[in-house]
Amino acid sequence: MNVVIVGCGRVGGFLAGLLDAEGHRVSVVDIASTSPARAERAWFQHLPASFKGETILGDGTDLEVLRQAGIERADALLSLTEGDNRNLMAAQIAHKIFGVKQVIAKVNDPVRAQTYREMGITTFSRTTILGTLLHAMLQEDREVGEVLMRKALAHEADLIHEPAKAR
Amino acid sequence: MYFVVAGAGEVGFHLSQALLEAGHEVTVIEADRRRANFVQEKLGSIVMNAPADEGRAQMEAGCSRADALIAVTGDDAKNLVICQLAKFRCHTPRVIARVNNPKNEIVFKTLGIDETISSTRVLMNVIEQELPAGGFMPLMSLAGSANELIEAEIAIGTPPAGKTVGSLRLPSGALVGGIIRRGKLMHADEETKLEVGDRVMVFSPTASESEVRKALFG
Numbered sequence: 312m313n314v315v316i317v318g319c320g321r322v323g324g325f326l327a328g329l330l331d332a333e334g335h336r337v338s339v340v341d342i343a344s345t346s347p348a349r350a351e352r353a354w355f356q357h358l359p360a361s362f363k364g365e366t367i368l369g370d371g372t373d374l375e376v377l378r379q380a381g382i383e384r385a386d387a388l389l390s391l392t393e394g395d396n397r398n399l400m401a402a403q404i405a406h407k408i409f410g411v412k413q414v415i416a417k418v419n420d421p422v423r424a425q426t427y428r429e430m431g432i433t434t435f436s437r438t439t440i441l442g443t444l445l446h447a448m449l450q451e452d453r454e455v456g457e458v459l460m461r462k463a464l465a466h467e468a469d470l471i472h473e474p475a476k477a478r
Numbered sequence: 479m480y481f482v483v484a485g486a487g488e489v490g491f492h493l494s495q496a497l498l499e500a501g502h503e504v505t506v507i508e509a510d511r512r513r514a515n516f517v518q519e520k521l522g523s524i525v526m527n528a529p530a531d532e533g534r535a536q537m538e539a540g541c542s543r544a545d546a547l548i549a550v551t552g553d554d555a556k557n558l559v560i561c562q563l564a565k566f567r568c569h570t571p572r573v574i575a576r577v578n579n580p581k582n583e584i585v586f587k588t589l590g591i592d593e594t595i596s597s598t599r600v601l602m603n604v605i606e607q608e609l610p611a612g613g614f615m616p617l618m619s620l621a622g623s624a625n626e627l628i629e630a631e632i633a634i635g636t637p638p639a640g641k642t643v644g645s646l647r648l649p650s651g652a653l654v655g656g657i658i659r660r661g662k663l664m665h666a667d668e669e670t671k672l673e674v675g676d677r678v679m680v681f682s683p684t685a686s687e688s689e690v691r692k693a694l695f696g
Contacts, residue, residue, distance in 0.1 A: 372555055374581065396531055396555040403589050422533030423559065426567055 315340065315385045315411075317371030317401045318392030322417070322437075324357025326389065327364060329466060337364035338380040340371045342392075372400045377409070387413040395420055402432045482507065482544045482570070484530035484560045485551035486517045489576060493550060494521060505539045531559050533567055541568035550576040558582075561591045572621070587684070593621060614691055619684060627655075628680045628687065630694045632672050637696045644668030649689035652682035 312335045316323050319341040331337045341355065355366050369376035371390060388405035390398035395418045402416035415433045418424040424434040448456030479502050483494050486508035497504045498521065507530035508514040514527040528535035541547055547564040549557040554577055561573040577583050577596040586594050603615050614630045632639055638646055643654050643666050657666045658677040682690045
């Protein structure tokens with residue numbers, strides 16, 4: 312699978328590492344700060360050292376930057392930056408302009424999340440996902456919660472044994 | 479009419495002031511408390527201190543009864559989402575987005591926001607209007623339709639020079655609305671002969687812009 316990830320924070324870096332280790336082709340886009348040399352080290356620091364995919368410095372809502380990241384042959388795009396609006400814009404560009412089949416955007420405002428879900432963009436909020444998981448663990452869905460938790464802890468263990476990527 | 483202005487920066491502040499002076503009802507939504515207070519002191523209690531990209535703030539501002547919403551923050555992604563939320567959730571009949579990066583105009587249109595204002599493009603058009611000959615500029619998009627108004631100057635050696643309007647190979651849906659010849663606006667019909675230096679006003683589907691250019695410049 313060809314995957315483009317916009318936003319390489321902790322979640323983006325973690326997911327890019329997982330998919331890359333499974334043999335998928337992953338490109339990661341993160342915005343350049345005013346000092347590109349420093350920003351590159353800072354922003355891609357959450358990628359594991361073994362990451363073999365592409366890293367692109369640029370604005371994930373810019374068509375050219377997305378083309379560089381291989382959006383035209385991507386099977387999925389995930390937008391995971393800190394900004395709900397930027398995530399929604401990148402996801403819509405991928406879906407409506409480049410015809411990417413699966414797009415998922417992190418949207419923390421529940422109203423926006425619901426509105427865009429109705430428009431065909433899969434959205435999730437960290438708050439509801441984490442809250443639901445914790446609720447499941449404490450309540451009747453104990454098993455679901457424990458399975459998820461076990462998976463997460465296993466991935467975490469893999470990740471901790473790898474030093475951060477020096478790029 | 480009732481207008482909701484999202485963002486009370488320089489553009490939002492002056493736009494709200496102008497709308498008020500023209501006798502309209504206005505609500506400005508501004509997320510920054512200090513800026514909101516400042517604008518409130520100047521324009522009165524028409525300011526709502528809230529993030530305009532949140533559905534709740536738009537409902538409270540009365541977007542569902544507004545005649546139009548204008549998003550004028552400095553952040554393109556924010557302006558896009560503000561307009562989409564107003565259009566699709568509050569069913570505001572008219573939404574207008576300020577676009578800071580002119581490349582985003584076409585992106586916004588594809589994503590359902592037809593009316594965009596790019597100050598970069600406006601300035602470019604002004605500069606290009608100073609060009610001596612062979613100018614071609616889309617002047618504005620026409621509200622509520624996928625059409626635009628284009629102004630073009632007939633240059634020496636191009637196909638239309640000396641020919642009639644009827645012989646122009648314009649794409650379907652495009653029509654010549656008039657001609658400015660030596661500073662005077664004149665009516666144009668099929669039989670009107672085009673002269674070098676004529677500024678031709680063409681109404682055209684936005685998607686056919688390049689075909690119009692081809693018809694006028696070969």
